Amino acid sequence: MTEKKGYAGNGFVHVKNPHLALMDEDILYHLDLGTKTHNLPAMFGDIKFVCVGGSPNRMKAFAQFMHKELGFEGDGKDVKDICAGTDRYSMYKVGPVLSVSHGMGIPSISIMLHELIKLLHHAKCQGVTIIRIGTSGGLGIEPGSVVITDTALDSFFKPQFEQVILDNVVVRSTELDKDLAEELLNCSKEIHDFPTMTGHTMCTYDFYEGQGRLDGALCSFSSEKKLEYLKRAYNAGVRNIEMESTVFAAMCGLCGLKAAVVCVTLLNRLEGDQITVPHEVLLEYQRRPQQLISIFIKKRLGLYNQNKLLDNAFFLSN
Ligand SMILES: O=P(O)(O)O[C@@H]1C[C@H](O)[C@@H](CO)O1
Numbered sequence: 578m579t580e581k582k583g584y585a586g587n588g589f590v591h592v593k594n595p596h597l598a599l600m601d602e603d604i605l606y607h608l609d610l611g612t613k614t615h616n617l618p619a620m621f622g623d624i625k626f627v628c629v630g631g632s633p634n635r636m637k638a639f640a641q642f643m644h645k646e647l648g649f650e651g652d653g654k655d656v657k658d659i660c661a662g663t664d665r666y667s668m669y670k671v672g673p674v675l676s677v678s679h680g681m682g683i684p685s686i687s688i689m690l691h692e693l694i695k696l697l698h699h700a701k702c703q704g705v706t707i708i709r710i711g712t713s714g715g716l717g718i719e720p721g722s723v724v725i726t727d728t729a730l731d732s733f734f735k736p737q738f739e740q741v742i743l744d745n746v747v748v749r750s751t752e753l754d755k756d757l758a759e760e761l762l763n764c765s766k767e768i769h770d771f772p773t774m775t776g777h778t779m780c781t782y783d784f785y786e787g788q789g790r791l792d793g794a795l796c797s798f799s800s801e802k803k804l805e806y807l808k809r810a811y812n813a814g815v816r817n818i819e820m821e822s823t824v825f826a827a828m829c830g831l832c833g834l835k836a837a838v839v840c841v842t843l844l845n846r847l848e849g850d851q852i853t854v855p856h857e858v859l860l861e862y863q864r865r866p867q868q869l870i871s872i873f874i875k876k877r878l879g880l881y882n883q884n885k886l887l888d889n890a891f892f893l894s895n
């Protein structure tokens with residue numbers, strides 16, 4: 578069975594569940610939010626950009642970075658974790674930007690997305706763009722490169738996500754918003770410090786055996802078999818490998834959210850498995866997708882050139 582994508586005509590976030598309308602209250606358990614305990618439209622109604630990524634610290638750092646980039650008062654260090662009542666996920670709001678962590682892997686991001694999408698729906702948000710800013714393993718490209726996903730593929734290089742529902746397998750499309758990917762690639766032209774490209778992203782259920790690593794606790798294949806698989810992936814257009822893009826693309830597409838995946842690569846998987854780059858370099862790599870998304874958000878808000886002019890004025894007067 579194959580499901581169709583959502584219609585985003587009116588810009589609202591769709592939930593495709595008839596049971597929700599019959600519920601007196603919706604408790605978003607893993608976010609520690611709810612329709613009776615919180616005024617969701619007041620708290621979140623102005624959200625236009627949602628950025629998600631695996632690590633809570635990265636998403637806090639992104640919120641602090643956006644606080645500065647959008648010119649809010651103060652240093653943003655005291656930005657509050659809206660989900661502090663649970664230690665499952667972290668969530669920060671900076672003006673129209675929501676920054677949310679999702680943990681590692683498909684099950685973890687899928688739970689977060691169910692609740693986040695319902696949150697955006699209950700809050701009556703309109704015209705929301707959602708972007709995953711993550712890390713990944715690169716294929717045949719320089720470590721530190723940023724890949725904007727054009728198509729999210731499964732481990733068989735198919736653009737689909739298989740969701741088991743009861744005892745059925747439902748196949749969902751993993752198509753992402755092409756115009757958004759193009760817009761992001763255009764924004765990347767403003768950055769000259771690292772390469773950014775579009776490419777296919779392969780999404781796996783595991784970091785070790787699932788990504789053809791030889792260094793896990795279990796491994797039953799040879800180095801030759803690993804390279805043969807990774808080279809086939811490269812020839813199929815895969816430029817990076819991570820663990821969330823297919824379900825992210827599928828769920829956002831069905832619910833009418835314009836979505837993109839932007840990941841930095843930490844290593845070239847054709848050259849090794851272990852991540853050997855020093856901690857400081859890893860931190861700098863993780864900031865690269867954030868830099869790109871900041872330019873995108875500022876451009877969308879009409880703040881980009883204004884900031885550039887202010888930067889130039891500051892430079893000239895000093
Ligand atoms: O957003 P992150 O950096 O968590 O994405 C990738 C995929 C897995 O979640 C994790 C594996 O190290 O990194």
Ligand SMILES: O=c1cc[nH]c(=O)[nH]1
Pocket residue numbers: 712713714715784788818819820843
């Ligand atoms: O190799 C890598 C690096 C980061 N994240 C992944 O899923 N794989």
